[in-house]
Amino acid sequence: xxxxxxxxxxxxxxxxxxxxxxxxxxxxxxxxxxxxxxxxxxxxxxxxxxxxxxxxxxxxxxxxxxxxxxxxxxxxxxxxxxxxxxxxxxxxxxxxxxxxxxxxxxxxxxxxxxxxxxxxxxxxxxxxxxxxxxxxxxxxxxxxxxxxxxxxxxxxxxxxxxxxxxxxxxxxxxxxxxxxxxxxxxxxxxxxxxxxxxxxxxxxxxxxxxxxxxxxxxxxxxxxxxxxxxxxxxxxxxxxxxxxxxxxxxxxxxxxxxxxxxxxxxxxxxxxxxxxxxxxxxxxxxxxxxxxxxxxxxxxxxxxxxxxxxxxxxxxxxxxxxxxxxxxxxxxxxxxxxxxxxxxxxxxxxxxxxxxxxxxxxxxxxxxxxxxxxxxxxxxxxxxxxxxxxxxxxxxxxxxxxxxxxxxxxxxxxxxxxxxxxxxxxxxxxxxxxxxxxxxxxxxxxxxxxxxxxxxxxxxxxxxxxxxxxxxxxxxxxxxxxxxxx
RNA sequence: GGCGCAUUCGUCUAGGGGUUUAGGACACCUCCCUCUCAAGGAGGAGAUCACCGGUUCGAAUCCGGUAUGCGCUACCA
Numbered sequence: 001x002x003x004x005x006x007x008x009x010x011x012x013x014x015x016x017x018x019x020x021x022x023x024x025x026x027x028x029x030x031x032x033x034x035x036x037x038x039x040x041x042x043x044x045x046x047x048x049x050x051x052x053x054x055x056x057x058x059x060x061x062x063x064x065x066x067x068x069x070x071x072x073x074x075x076x077x078x079x080x081x082x083x084x085x086x087x088x089x090x091x092x093x094x095x096x097x098x099x100x101x102x103x104x105x106x107x108x109x110x111x112x113x114x115x116x117x118x119x120x121x122x123x124x125x126x127x128x129x130x131x132x133x134x135x136x137x138x139x140x141x142x143x144x145x146x147x148x149x150x151x152x153x154x155x156x157x158x159x160x161x162x163x164x165x166x167x168x169x170x171x172x173x174x175x176x177x178x179x180x181x182x183x184x185x186x187x188x189x190x191x192x193x194x195x196x197x198x199x200x201x202x203x204x205x206x207x208x209x210x211x212x213x214x215x216x217x218x219x220x221x222x223x224x225x226x227x228x229x230x231x232x233x234x235x236x237x238x239x240x241x242x243x244x245x246x247x248x249x250x251x252x253x254x255x256x257x258x259x260x261x262x263x264x265x266x267x268x269x270x271x272x273x274x275x276x277x278x279x280x281x282x283x284x285x286x287x288x289x290x291x292x293x294x295x296x297x298x299x300x301x302x303x304x305x306x307x308x309x310x311x312x313x314x315x316x317x318x319x320x321x322x323x324x325x326x327x328x329x330x331x332x333x334x335x336x337x338x339x340x341x342x343x344x345x346x347x348x349x350x351x352x353x354x355x356x357x358x359x360x361x362x363x364x365x366x367x368x369x370x371x372x373x374x375x376x377x378x379x380x381x382x383x384x385x386x387x388x389x390x391x392x393x394x395x396x397x398x399x400x401x402x403x404x405x406x407x408x409x410x411x412x413x414x415x416x417x418x419x420x421x422x423x424x425x426x427x428x429x430x431x432x433x434x435x436x437x438x439x440x441x442x443x444x445x446x447x448x449x450x451x452x453x454x455x456x457x458x459x460x461x462x463x464x465x466x467x468x469x470x471x472x473x474x475x476x477x478x479x480x481x482x483x484x485x486x
Numbered sequence: 487g488g489c490g491c492a493u494u495c496g497u498c499u500a501g502g503g504g505u506u507u508a509g510g511a512c513a514c515c516u517c518c519c520u521c522u523c524a525a526g527g528a529g530g531a532g533a534u535c536a537c538c539g540g541u542u543c544g545a546a547u548c549c550g551g552u553a554u555g556c557g558c559u560a561c562c563a
Contacts (some may be wrong), residue, residue, distance in 0.1 A: 012563050112561070115546055119560090128488040129559060154561050172491070189561040196563050198507050220490060222560035243492085250555065281498070281511095282536085288500035288508045311556065317496050318512040328525075370524045380523095409560080433521090447521035459523035 004209045005037025007069070009063075011202070012044040013055035016261035017062035019314070020215065020245045020253055023279045027242055028213045029068045030280070030302040040207055041073030044200075046193045067295055070223035074209075074480040080207040085199050089435030091243070092194035095202050095232060096155040096187050104231040105187055107153035108135040111129050131156065150216045155188040157197075157228065170240040170304050177223040178395075185224055201225050205234040213240040213304075217252070236409040240304055243283040246311045253314055269342055269374030271330075282312045289347040294323065320372045328369050335364055342374045343381075353385045362469045366461035380461075384470065389456035389478060393485040396452050398445040407486040408441055409449055414479050423472040425464035432464075453482035 009025035011017070041063075043056055060075065072078025099105035110118075115131070122129045136158065138146075146153070146364075159182045166176040177315060187198040194202070204212060219241050226347075229236040259265060265275055273295065278296050281291060286308050293301070332336060333336035343354050353359060366379045383389060397406050408464040416431045436446040447463050454467055454475050467475050 010563095014563070050562065108561090109545075123487080126487045156561095175490070175513090177490070183559085186561050193561085195561070200563095215557095216491080217557050218563090241491095244557080246556085248497090252556080283498095285499055291498090301509095310492060312499085312501095313497060315512070318498065321512055324525085366527070367524090369526090378557055429521095436521095442521090444521050451522065457522090461523080463521055472545085 003210055005032060005035040006040065006206065006208050007037065007213055008040040008042050008204070008209050010042045010044050010203075011054060012047060012050075012196075013059065014047060014050040015052050015055055017059045017263060018253075018260050019262050019265070019275075019279065020260075021059075022062055022066065022068075022262045023245065023282060024213065024215055024242070025063055025276050026066065026276065026279055027067055027240075027284070027307070028211075029070075030299060031211065031213065031304065032071075033289065033299045034302045037210070039069075040078065040080070040209070041070040041083060042203060043074055043084045043208070044196065045084055046196065046199055048191065048193060056306070058261075058263060062266075062327070065262065065266055066276050074355050077414065085194070085203065088199075088203065089192060089194070092188060092198055092202055093192065096194070096198065099157070099231055100145050102231065103158065104134055104158050105155050106184075107143055108156045108184075108186075109138075109143075109151045109153045110134055111151075116437050119223070128181070129186075130411040133184055138186060141455075152190040154186045154190050156184040156222070157187050157231075159184050159227065161226075165226050167226055167239060169222075170238055171221070171307050171309060172219065172241060173188075175219065175222070177220075178391060179223075179227075182224060182227075187228075196230065197221065201228040201232065204237055205229070205232070208386060209237050211238045211240055211304075213242065216241045216244050242307050242308070243309055243311045245282055246313045248313060250311070250313065252311075257314075267375075269376060270319065270323050271326045271338065271374070274319070274326045277326075278319050278322050281308075282314065283304065283308050292322070323374045326373055327374070330368070332361065332364065337362055337367055339364065339374055339377050342378045359384075359469075363429065366465055370461065383457065383460070384457045389481070391452065391456035395456075396449060396460060396482055396486060398441070398449045401449075402444060403486055405441075406449055407483065409446055410453060410479060410483055411443060412439060413446065413450055414483065417472075417476065417479070420472065423468055423475075425462075425468050428464040428467055450479075 007028040009021075009028050011021055011025075029039050031037065035259055045056075056074070063070070070076070072080060072083065074081075074083040085092075096105060100107065110131075110257065118132055133151075135156070143153075149456055160179045161181050164176055165179055165182075165277075166174055168174050169229075185197060186195050186229065190192055203209075210462075222239055222241075226236055243255045247253045251256075253260060259268065262275065266272070276295055277291075277293055280293070284302075284328045285305065286293065286301050288423075290471050327335070339360075343360070363381050364377075367377055371377045371380055390411070396410075397403060398409070401409070412435060413432065416435055417428075420427060422429065432446065432450070433443055436443045451463050452458060454470060460466055471476075
């Protein structure tokens, strides 16, 4: 590689930042950072009809959340701007006009209605759909006449009728496409905006992009882009098509599969380091065993050659596992900070307690190794924050015990606990473990009764630590309530 | 329909002619630890490498065909 690496992430602002797109950005970013090259963020807002307000902001937010930064872009500028395609229309128009003049493109006056009819006819006759080239050889006069009628034309590329356009993809190797299977695609729409094909080629050249790293779905249109480079006299970049992310049904991952926005995953309580690592492993691998990698390790080890060819299903279970791993790696301070927004979102919980930093910090170690997501932390710790536990009295009854035995056990525990002045895990255990024996119960039986009384759940963090954090007052109150329920 | 591409445990993958009785991870099962749930540790089960032919002394690995899947086939990207 002699020329500097300049790659780009070029989303169209038509919606939320899809995890598939974000992964594309990530691969671009990894190559840029691995090679010391540049990542350019370019907004392809050429589809006026599908443009969504706020999409650019959401995309940037998604990228930033994962720590994917860019060296040039609409917000920070750069030497190759502007970075909104809507601000570069003149460039595309010039290119299109030049192609027309050279005889590589032409004006087409066909109405949408005619095109639709034409396509319907082709489908009916089981012919490959494509523009029938009606306007390809219009004379200047004929063009002028239509122009006079007020028809605003599109500019179409004059695709060679024969020959083939081969290209070498970094990942797929040689791909050969017969030109005869390509139709005369639109370069410039009648509203003056370029299509993806034209804008992409013009900008990638103008911005001196070295590698086009994009999803596999673009393979089929790459020959079109190559043909354009040729006609324009530009040197094409290297093409790197990576496999796509699939839903459980093996179709391209889309909204109907559930959460697809990277921001959804943030809101569900996945850590950015998890998402970064997990996404990097879809369609790319380092070796036969390394899976957990930091962003820096990924940068150091990334290589295009190790991107695979097969689409991969987004495996939520593995994501959950990995997020658990990353949650456990957090320091106490990091975990505390990470958990804040999720606790705040939990409206049922007592507001005052949630802002009691000392209390929250005491609770968190009890759930850190149990939570798969940050959102789950709120769920797992809820009983620490509420005034009133809400559970079914039947849960109190211990294993192989009846209501009377349970009542007796709980009462005995209450008596032992009441005089305790030190309410720490060791003191609690020192009192309660012998009590179980006294009552002729297994430790687990007594503990589980207490656990339900104090937490309202059958599964919770270790009992003594939990009680210690809750504090004597809260525990005694809850035991009192439980006794009344029996 | 046409064109392109792909196909290794349920899932993500390693492996690119003999080192493979196909390795790892998630999920699953068993056991250990244990006051529950997790976490952790030790095991287990799970893939005739889509199928059929060919090349070769030898193929998951090379070639051809078939099947299946996916993508593209817009004045969307």
